[in-house]
Amino acid sequence: MKYLSIAAGTSAGALLLAAFLNCSRHELKGPDTSLSLDPVQGREEAQMASAPEVPPPIARSHATRVILDVEVREHTRTLADGVTYTYWSFGDESPGKFIRVREGDLIETHLHNHPDNTLAHNIDFHGATGPGGGGEASFVAPGHSTTFTWRALRPGLYLYHCVAAPAGLHIANGMYGLILVEPKQGLPKVDKEYFIVQGEFYTEGKFGEKGPQQFSMAKALREEPEYVVFNGRVGSLMGKNALKVNVGESARIYLGNAGPSLVSSFHVVGEIFDSVYAEGGILPNQHHVQTTVVPVGGSAMVEFTVEVPGDYQFVDHSMFRAFNKGAMGALKAEGRDNLLIYSGKTAEEIYRPATRLEQLAKTADAPSGPLSDTELLEKGAHVYSTLCVTCHQAEGQGTPGTFPPLAGSDFLMADKERSIRVLLNGLKGEITVNGAVYRGAMPKFPLNDAQIASALTFVRNSFGNKGEPVRVEEVERVRKAEDAPAPKLAVRAARPAPERIRHKARK
Numbered sequence: 001m002k003y004l005s006i007a008a009g010t011s012a013g014a015l016l017l018a019a020f021l022n023c024s025r026h027e028l029k030g031p032d033t034s035l036s037l038d039p040v041q042g043r044e045e046a047q048m049a050s051a052p053e054v055p056p057p058i059a060r061s062h063a064t065r066v067i068l069d070v071e072v073r074e075h076t077r078t079l080a081d082g083v084t085y086t087y088w089s090f091g092d093e094s095p096g097k098f099i100r101v102r103e104g105d106l107i108e109t110h111l112h113n114h115p116d117n118t119l120a121h122n123i124d125f126h127g128a129t130g131p132g133g134g135g136e137a138s139f140v141a142p143g144h145s146t147t148f149t150w151r152a153l154r155p156g157l158y159l160y161h162c163v164a165a166p167a168g169l170h171i172a173n174g175m176y177g178l179i180l181v182e183p184k185q186g187l188p189k190v191d192k193e194y195f196i197v198q199g200e201f202y203t204e205g206k207f208g209e210k211g212p213q214q215f216s217m218a219k220a221l222r223e224e225p226e227y228v229v230f231n232g233r234v235g236s237l238m239g240k241n242a243l244k245v246n247v248g249e250s251a252r253i254y255l256g257n258a259g260p261s262l263v264s265s266f267h268v269v270g271e272i273f274d275s276v277y278a279e280g281g282i283l284p285n286q287h288h289v290q291t292t293v294v295p296v297g298g299s300a301m302v303e304f305t306v307e308v309p310g311d312y313q314f315v316d317h318s319m320f321r322a323f324n325k326g327a328m329g330a331l332k333a334e335g336r337d338n339l340l341i342y343s344g345k346t347a348e349e350i351y352r353p354a355t356r357l358e359q360l361a362k363t364a365d366a367p368s369g370p371l372s373d374t375e376l377l378e379k380g381a382h383v384y385s386t387l388c389v390t391c392h393q394a395e396g397q398g399t400p401g402t403f404p405p406l407a408g409s410d411f412l413m414a415d416k417e418r419s420i421r422v423l424l425n426g427l428k429g430e431i432t433v434n435g436a437v438y439r440g441a442m443p444k445f446p447l448n449d450a451q452i453a454s455a456l457t458f459v460r461n462s463f464g465n466k467g468e469p470v471r472v473e474e475v476e477r478v479r480k481a482e483d484a485p486a487p488k489l490a491v492r493a494a495r496p497a498p499e500r501i502r503h504k505a506r507k
Ligand code: HEC
Pocket: 383, 384, 387, 388, 389, 390, 391, 392, 402, 403, 404, 405, 406, 409, 411, 412, 413, 419, 422, 423, 427, 428, 429, 430, 431, 433, 438, 439, 440, 441, 442, 443, 455, 456, 459
């Protein structure tokens, strides 16, 4: 403030300030903050649906008093196959029902705490404006009901959840759901609507451990859930519970993230969102989105149209959550193929590029007569670049501590016969090269005498080395003395004709 008033005192500062004000006035269209409360006409029951279904759009063109009854349950439900957990939920299932109201509606909320329950609960509507989103007003002991009324002032997709202390625990046990406050003019029409709420479960037992599971406060504090799931349980949207759409139909998914800790990166594998309403606002703020972030305690809406039939998976793209903790669901799209967009697999064949040994075999052809120095060097360069280079490196410099250098190697240059034996037999055990100790192992390679002679001639006359060539006969002699049999080096049988598996285009 101080800085601003001083700056404004100078003419440059005044200009800046003017530019700033100007820009904010003309370029940013502010939100609607007006408070014109529509007259409330009549009353009706809240429109609700169980996951993943969404009640139909609101046809009314006026505000009404919506009567919303929500019952809190504490009961055992299935978290994964063979795994049970004591859920606390709004209604029979977690997440609670999707509630659909209209901007301007008055929501008369009755929260009933079932007498079988052991704890007090409440409800915080992120779509409500008022202390605690209704948390204080709705706080209710087992066997009691509370009533409070709130005005759905601002349209958007909102999370609701229990906020009774400790709030993290009540959410982690499943107390959450979504409420859509439809804008007066409605949302764009789509063919299919679904809702998904992501949530975490912190169980004492590891993921998949059978039997009833207890809540682990230690894991919750570390924010390390065993389960991250869509709609309350592992597999709630898999197999026969997959979401269904038809090719060409427009779909909208209402996403919520109850957390209590992890931000979600929602992604449909093989589909691109045409529009995303980030953070559950009513303006589509981006087109052609691959993955959208859903904050904890927040929401998003995504719209898409599937172009090609098949099974699509959707995930929290934090992949270990998806594949190891449950954050995965499926979308089944039915309809006609469109080969102009996606072909499916059209061929599968054996892939067999020339292998290093095959390449090496090409240098194995028997010489007709003794090899000249140039021939030795050429062949040697080929052997080096197909085989030796992987370990001894392009300039023969080796890798410190692992592969000894051939460039300037006293070990190599000191003893020609020993170097022949290295290539005939391989080398194992401790050696010292230029003062450095190596304790590695060089395998024995199936090289014939001409290859060994030429490789050694090459390395003894490259990378700054200068030495006599190594003749084929010399290698022959050492091989005989070592009694090392010559390797079989026939070039492998001509490769089999690639086996083509043709897949008929799906109908
Ligand atoms: C798979 C890696 C590997 C390949 C390929 C390889 N070597 Fe070696 N080479 C080694 C290792 C490891 C040692 C050291 C062995 C030891 O410590 O006892 C070594 C040692 C040597 C030595 C003795 C030490 C020195 O630095 O003078 C020579 C000579 C040699 N290799 C030449 C070759 C030639 C020529 C080829 C190609 C035909 C080749 N090597 C291919 C790993 C390899």
